[in-house]
Amino acid sequence: MKTVIHWFRRDLRVTDNTSLWQAYSASDRVIPVFCWDDAILSAPDVGPPRVNFLLRSLEALSRNLESLGHRLIIRHGRPEAILPALARESGAETVYANKDYEPYAIARDERVRGALAEQGTGFRSFKDAVVHEEREVLTRTGTVFSVFTPYSRAWKALPIATPVPRIGGPKSAVAALPSLPLPGSGDGLGHPLTQTLFEAGERAGLAALDRFLESRVFDYDHGRNVLLEPSGTSQLxxxxxxxxVGVRTVLSRWASARSQATAAAAQKSCDTWLSELIWREFYIQILANHPRVASRAFRPEYDQLQWEGTDAQFEAWCQGQTGYPIVDAAMRCLNATGWMHNRLRMIVAMFLTKDLMVSWQRGERYFMRALVDGDLAANNGGWQWSAGCGTDAAPYFRIFNPVTQGQKCxxxxxxxxxxxxxLRDSPADCIHEPWTRPLxxxxxxxxxxxxxxxxxRGRCLAMFKAIKGSPPAPESTASLE
Ligand SMILES: Cc1cc2nc3c(=O)[nH]c(=O)nc-3n(C[C@H](O)[C@H](O)[C@H](O)COP(=O)(O)OP(=O)(O)OC[C@H]3O[C@@H](n4cnc5c(N)ncnc54)[C@H](O)[C@@H]3O)c2cc1C
Incomplete structure (x- = not known):
């Protein structure tokens, strides 16, 4: 009897899951496992919203697997110890997993591969989290892109894979292997939740996708600017x-919604939303091709910036106490819900780096801890873009004015x-600059x-100009605000 382990990581679903499907198809018995990895749980940038979303998603996954007749095995410890032991206990020939493109995950997977190889167990990994991987979308000369628009054009020219089928029931007896219970909440893991949690799990993800594609996608160009609930974005x-949810499922359902759009504005809205999904893959390929961006500026000259912001200013930003209403409202929303709208993410990131002159890395880490969707590639890309030191970045001399940004959005x-x-009783004409009414x-x-x-603004421009290699700022930068 051929036994294969499927190791769940960032693929907590039974439908459209490449590695799980491959493991199921290639074996008589598939053993689904999730490892609680202390190195991840205790990392300083991991926080309660993500840990609790993960827990609820694992509960849903376990129920989904059970309804199909399988049993999720939970183990606690280092994957390079757990997986070889589980392979020995179960007689598994190979461990299957979907690829993860973050530097920590790549190094961990190499350790797991090595530990398994020592005992003669195989390790196979599959493309799943993205439609096109880091070496698949290339320029004509075979190099990788660092600018979004041509990347997006090349991405769209490639074929898009269709979703992988959902696995069926077990082909032979489910292994009676020991498994730990899932913690009921993040409290015992050092991640007590104070926010209301996003609905987690595969069913909730597919429902959110379908709700969005039913109508809001057709008005996305307008709805994406709405800050208050109900959200005009997908919240996926x-x-x-x-x-x-699997990205192929997202794209295949998006394509069928797009085919129903008849009005030009609705088609354009659908296309804008596709671009957002491509941004996600753009940043994943940037991180995979340039792993140094995880800790340093994409443009190395900007590693020399002398950030002069103080701890007290950083703290005021974190707590939503800067005195700039749109910045503070966004930060308080983040702290209370684990969520922030995309435009607000740009505004608060620019404010921290360009008005408070605090390094983008401090803001990036805070976001990772506070966001329910905290993701190294997208978060790092968003922070470096906002700070003006990343790929395809807003030039450093684009400095959002927090008052006019508030008035616009x-x-x-x-x-x-x-x-x-x-500010509940503040009149609209001064709500974004309450200091103009001292009383x-x-x-x-x-x-x-x-x-x-x-x-x-002046100090920040001077800080950037002092860096050798910085392009000169245009005489007037007001139109860039
Ligand atoms: C400073 C900063 C930090 C960010 N941190 C994160 C993060 O940690 N995790 C994260 O997923 N996104 C991050 N983003 C990108 C973006 O803000 C969120 O993806 C988006 O707000 C999620 O809302 P939604 O699912 O309703 O998006 P929609 O507008 O419905 O877009 C659909 C999907 O496209 C992807 N997407 C959209 N915009 C972007 C983008 N600019 N970059 C990469 N992917 C994108 C997301 O997966 C999103 O779910 C960040 C942006 C900035 C400026």
Whole structure:
């Protein structure tokens, strides 16, 4: 009897799961396993929203596997010890897994491969998390892209794989192997949850996808700018992060929605949403091809920047106490829900790096801990873009003005009022600059601005200009705000 282990990591689903399907097809008996890896749980950038989303998704996965007649085995420890031991216990010939493109995961998988090889057990990994991998979308001369638009064009020219079938029931007896219970919550793991959690698991992921493709995708160009609930975006990012939906399923359902769009505006909206999915793969390939970006600037000259922001300023940003309402509302929303809208992510990231002049790495780490969808590739790409030191970055002299940004994306101030109770009674005409009404500011108890935007803008431009190799800033940068 041929036994194969499928090792679940960021693919917590039974449908459209390449490695699970391959393991099921190639064996008489597949053993699904998840390893609680202490190195991940205790990492400083892992926080309660993600740990709890993971736990709930694992519970759902376990139920889904059970309903098909399989049993999820849970083990705790280092995968390079757990997997060889499980292979010996079960007589498995090979361990299958879907590829993960993060530097930590690549190194871990090499250790697992080595440990398994020592006892003669095989290790096979499969493309699954992305449609096109890091060496599949190339320029005409065979190099990798570092600019999004041509990458996106080349990505779209390649064929898109169809979803992989859902696995069937067991072909022979399910192994009676010991398994640990799943912790009921993140509390005992050092990750107590204080937020309301996003609905987790495969069923919730597919439902979120279908709800979005039913109508909101056709109005995405407009809806993506709406800050308050109901969201005009898909809110699929935690599901794509943990693999509770498969990317091929997303694309195949997107294609059928796109084919039903008749109005030009609806078709354009569908295409804009596809671009967002391509951004996701763009940053995954950047991280895979240039793993150094995990800790350093994509443009090495910007590693020399002298960030002068203080700990107190960083803390004010984290707590939503900077005195800039749109920044503070966004940060309080993040702290309370584990979620932040994309435009707000850009605004707060620019504010931290360009107004407070705190290094992008500190903001990146804070986001990873606080976000339910925290993902190294997308988060690092977003932070480096905002700071002006990444691939295809907003030039460093593009500095968002937090007041005009607030006025543009929250014109009547309802998002600010939702998250900053001190400003609940503030009139709309000054809600994004309450300091212009000193009496109101002193009465409501909201923080005065921690820095002056115009002053900081000048200091920030000087900091970047001081770096050898920085392009000159245009005379007037006002239009770039
Ligand atoms: C500073 C900063 C940090 C970010 N950190 C993360 C992060 O940790 N995890 C994360 O998934 N996204 C991150 N993003 C990208 C983006 O903000 C989120 O993917 C998006 O807000 C998720 O909402 P949604 O699922 O409703 O997206 P939709 O608008 O419905 O887009 C669909 C999917 O496309 C992908 N996507 C959309 N925009 C981007 C983008 N700019 N870059 C990469 N993928 C994208 C996501 O997987 C998303 O679920 C970050 C952006 C910035 C500016």
């Amino acid at each position: 990012s935690p599901h794509l992060r943990f693999g509770t 929250d014109p009547d101030g309802s998002f600010v009022r939702r998250w900053i109770p001190e 109101l500011l002193s009465r409501c108890g909201y923080a005065p601005p921690v820095v002056q935007h115009d002053v900081q």
